[in-house]
Amino acid sequence: MATVDVTVRGGGVFGLSVAWECARRGARVRLIETTRIGAGASGGVVGALAPHVPEQWNAKKQFQFESLVMAGDFWGGVTEAGGAQTGFARVGRLQPLADAAAAALAEGRVAGAAEHWQGQGIWRVAPVAEFGVLAPVSPTGLVVHDTLSARANPRLLGPALVAAIRAKGGEIVIGEGPDEGAVVWATGIDGLGALSAAFGKQVGNGVKGQAAILGFDAGTVPQVFADGLLIVPHANGTVAVGSTAEKRYDAPDTTDEQLDAVLARARALCPDLADAPVLERWAGVRPRAATMAPVLGAWPGRTGHYVANGGFKIGFGMAPKVAEVMADLLLEGRDAIPAGFRVEDCV
Ligand SMILES: Cc1cc2nc3c(=O)[nH]c(=O)nc-3n(C[C@H](O)[C@H](O)[C@H](O)COP(=O)(O)OP(=O)(O)OC[C@H]3O[C@@H](n4cnc5c(N)ncnc54)[C@H](O)[C@@H]3O)c2cc1C
Structure with a gap:
């Protein structure tokens, strides 16, 4: 039994x-x-x-x-x-808009969010100047701000x-x-x-990813997403940064210069992170069907x-x-x- x-x-x-x-x-x-x-x-x-x-x-x-x-x-x-x-x-999410075409595309998605998100969150185009700590650099001065994203x-x-x-x-x-x-x-x-x-x-197969934890207390502010780069403020005074996406890899759990490149992009995107210390480097393999x-x-x-x-x-x-x-x-x-x-x- x-x-x-x-x-x-x-x-x-x-x-x-x-x-x-x-x-x-x-x-x-x-x-x-x-x-x-x-x-x-x-x-x-x-x-x-x-x-x-x-x-x-x-x-x-x-x-x-x-x-x-x-x-x-x-x-x-x-x-x-x-x-x-x-x-x-x-916490929501900010996505910088690179040029006028990206801004127009983002504006075009406002109606889609209103229809598909059923009032549970909004998607809007907003001036990046509305946001403070961890606000990303945006060539147009605009970001997509959505309120559905969480962490x-x-x-x-x-x-x-x-x-x-x-x-x-x-x-x-x-x-x-x-x-x-x-x-x-x-x-x-x-x-x-x-x-x-x-x-x-x-x-299916595995897709390796490398990510890092930075010591930076951003408070409760939106996460940032740009060109596959994620910057996620956590409640414990850290900000997570990721990730690489590697279909070919030798070791599943090692980090290398690809993570250095991710970190450099993150610091350029969010200048507040310029001097934030790296507390941990981590790698793992995503199960992808x-x-x-x-x-x-x-x-x-x-x-x-x-x-x-x-x-x-x-x-x-x-x-x-x-x-x-x-x-x-x-x-x-x-x-x-x-x-x-x-x-x-x-x-
Ligand atoms: C760098 C990176 C960043 C990511 N960022 C995000 C993100 O921001 N947001 C998001 O939503 N997702 C993210 N993901 C994806 C997310 O981590 C995975 O989709 C998720 O963790 C998969 O969970 P799982 O439980 O299916 O697998 P796993 O976490 O891999 O768990 C499988 C477990 O099964 C155990 N196991 C294996 N064989 C046996 C057995 N025979 N008996 C018992 N136990 C066994 C293993 O030891 C393991 O602990 C990220 C992944 C990576 C690598």
Whole structure:
């Protein structure tokens, strides 16, 4: 007789969030992490929770939008249950506009945000002079300011989720333990490798990223995004800067001159960071599915086994919604996984 209803494998943000949501709904849960909580991509530093551009709307954008909207309640519930902070705040985001064409494009997206964001956040073009600390250099003097973007501290999310799961009676096993009940494979890059081996095709691969933590107390101000560069102020007197995106790499966890280049760009973009000391350099590998979308749902042909993977560059942002749809499926048999996000779509 199984002593738990759900076993989740993987102590990253996907596994922990699924385990938490199941425990919150009353299921008996065991989470098994072979190495340590946050051993994979979730042990990183950046933690931007940001929406896609509000145009050419599709299922992936809607899923991420819903996840962003529910993030405040989700992370608030985690803190309420376990007592540990997550660093979540809806700080918004600034994107400098390089020229008149970029400004016109950005103005054109105001209506898209009004339609697709359903009043949950705004997208507007504003003078950068409206903003203070950490405001980016903008050639036009204009920025896109959105109020939907948020941030959370990746270093706090894992411990906060562990505390919340335990508070609901869930078990956390570091090392090995028995798989009982429904088994969810939220095993990141290793899990994409296991799916590839099982189905004899490349289900996904890893994309390495390097990022850093700077010592700079920006207060509660918007994060900054420009040309793939993210600058995220956190509540603990630090600012995270990232990231590289490397399809080819020798070592998964080393940093090099590519991170130096990212840091130089960040200091040029946000002159407030010019003298901020580097407190930590970090690298990890993002689990990227070949579809570029999350990989969720039942493991085809393996009864009782499920997958929650493919967080790629936005895993922290999507975790609340991933947890919701996986718990719906595991506990209620209700399949609300969007088309294109299923394991079958990748294998
Ligand atoms: C540099 C960088 C910056 C990023 N910035 C952001 C950002 O700003 N915003 C955002 O939303 N996302 C960001 N991401 C992406 C995000 O980190 C990932 O999408 C997310 O962490 C993936 O979580 P996961 O739980 O699926 O995988 P992981 O965190 O990799 O967790 C998988 C876990 O499974 C464990 N495991 C493996 N095999 C087994 C097994 N057999 N049994 C038990 N456990 C096992 C591993 O040890 C690991 O701990 C970034 C990623 C990188 C690398």
